[in-house]
Amino acid sequence: MLIALNKPWGVLCQFTDRSTPPRPTLAAFGLPPGVYPVGRLDRDSEGLLLLSDDGALAHRITDPRHKLPKTYWAQVEGMPDARRLAALRDGVELRDGRTRPAAVRTIATPALWPRDPPVRHRETVPDAWLELVLREGRNRQVRRMTAAVGLPTLRLVRVAIGPWRLGELAPGHWRELDD
Structure with missing residues (x-):
C-alpha cells in the first residue's frame, strides 16, 4: 500500500512524540494501520509525504x-537574480559538502x-517563489541551499516525489496511490 498525505505545517513525520507538551504527529490523520513514512519532511515544511506498509x-x-x-x-525572502539561480542549479557548498545540481x-x-x-x-522586503x-x-537541504545564496526560505511545500504528485489533496487529508 502506498499513501499520499498532505502534511500540514507543524506536524512531525512520526506517530508518537515524547516531548512535553506533545507536538502534533501523523497519528492524528486516521491513517491505515501498519504504514510508515517513506522518507521525511521537516516539521516546518508542508506538502507531500508518502507512507507505505511495503518496506x-x-x-x-x-x-x-x-x-x-x-x-x-519555496517562498523565499528577496528577489532571485540570474547569479543566485545559477548557483542553485550548479550546486551549493554546504557544511556537509556540495549539493548535486538542481533544476x-x-x-x-x-x-x-x-x-x-x-x-x-514585510512591506519593505520582497519575496518570490521558486520551484x-x-x-x-x-x-533541511532546500532551506540550507536557498540561505546559502542569500534567499532565506519562508515557506516550503513539497509537491512531488518521482511520479507521485500532491495535486488537489487538502492539508491533513490522504489518499491511496498506485505503486
Whole structure:
C-alpha cells in the first residue's frame, strides 16, 4: 500500500512524540494501520509525504542510488537574480559538502491553502517563489541551499516525489496511490 498525505505545517513525520507538551504527529490523520513514512519532511515544511506498509517499496523510493526527483515550491525572502539561480542549479557548498545540481526556476505565486500560522509579511522586503527539483535528500537541504545564496526560505511545500504528485489533496487529508 502506498499513501499520499498532505502534511500540514507543524506536524512531525512520526506517530508518537515524547516531548512535553506533545507536538502534533501523523497519528492524528486516521491513517491505515501498519504504514510508515517513506522518507521525511521537516516539521516546518508542508506538502507531500508518502507512507507505505511495503518496506521494499519504501527502500526503492528513498534509496539515493535511484535519485528519485523531489519537487518543492519555496517562498523565499528577496528577489532571485540570474547569479543566485545559477548557483542553485550548479550546486551549493554546504557544511556537509556540495549539493548535486538542481533544476530551479522562478514561478508565479502558487494557489495554495493558507498556512497556520501565516508566513510573516514585510512591506519593505520582497519575496518570490521558486520551484526546485532535487535528486538527493539531505537534512533541511532546500532551506540550507536557498540561505546559502542569500534567499532565506519562508515557506516550503513539497509537491512531488518521482511520479507521485500532491495535486488537489487538502492539508491533513490522504489518499491511496498506485505503486
